[in-house]
Amino acid sequence: xxxxxxxxxxxxxxxxxxxxxxxxxxxxxxxxxxxxxxxxxxxxxxxxxxxxxxxxxxxxxxxxxxxxxxxxxxxxxxxxxxxxxxxxxxxxxxxxxxxxxxxxxxxxxxxxxxxxxxxxxxxxxxxxxxxxxxxxxxxxxxxxxxxxxxxxxxxxxxxxxxxxxxxxxxxxxxxxxxxxxxxxxxxxxxxxxxxxxxxxxxxxxxxxxxxxxxxxxxxxxxxxxxxxxxx
Numbered sequence: 500x501x502x503x504x505x506x507x508x509x510x511x512x513x514x515x516x517x518x519x520x521x522x523x524x525x526x527x528x529x530x531x532x533x534x535x536x537x538x539x540x541x542x543x544x545x546x547x548x549x550x551x552x553x554x555x556x557x558x559x560x561x562x563x564x565x566x567x568x569x570x571x572x573x574x575x576x577x578x579x580x581x582x583x584x585x586x587x588x589x590x591x592x593x594x595x596x597x598x599x600x601x602x603x604x605x606x607x608x609x610x611x612x613x614x615x616x617x618x619x620x621x622x623x624x625x626x627x628x629x630x631x632x633x634x635x636x637x638x639x640x641x642x643x644x645x646x647x648x649x650x651x652x653x654x655x656x657x658x659x660x661x662x663x664x665x666x667x668x669x670x671x672x673x674x675x676x677x678x679x680x681x682x683x684x685x686x687x688x689x690x691x692x693x694x695x696x697x698x699x700x701x702x703x704x705x706x707x708x709x710x711x712x713x714x715x716x717x718x719x720x721x722x723x724x725x726x727x728x729x730x
Contacts, residue, residue: 527707
């Protein structure tokens with residue numbers, strides 16, 4: 500039985516309920532980041548990790564990985580928004596965290612072997628950007644929902660470039676990476692304002708997944724930028 504009608508949208512909820520929802524959202528976001536970090540540490544120490552990474556990025560392997568990631572992301576997001584079961588919501592967040600850890604594996608393997616200092620640098624830069632954008636939304640309390648169509652179009656264009664790069668074998672340069680950082684910064688504004696204005700106070704799992712997806716993608720491309728700058 501759905502319990503959704505028992506909860507108000509955060510913008511219309513009582514201040515105590517809204518504050519509790521925001522705390523739960525960011526606590527779950529922190530938990531997802533810690534789980535992702537722990538999973539990567541384990542995966543990078545697995546025997547035969549070099550062969551696994553090679554299979555992932557050789558030929559059309561990366562296109563298959565990307566396609567599977569998109570399917571899992573869609574499924575995880577649907578589960579995280581479930582109105583009937585809290586367990587299903589947590590399952591969605593859990594499988595999405597695992598999927599992120601897997602798709603990050605080739606990049607983090609290369610970074611850990613050849614650019615070890617790039618990882619903490621990218622992590623600090625990511626948290627700085629994320630924290631600054633989050634603070635801007637929390638202080639101004641502006642609703643950035645108008646960014647939705649712009650972000651959707653930008654995402655489709657970016658995906659098209661990525662798929663074309665895989666098929667035709669050309670490298671996406673730093674300009675593309677900076678473009679993705681700008682796009683994801685828009686998503687952070689969009690999702691953070693959604694936490695304040697549009698999510699219900701029982702949707703902290705879905706809200707944390709949205710924020711985690713943004714911060715993970717931001718870290719991915721900032722790490723690429725840092726690695727390339729060291730070349």
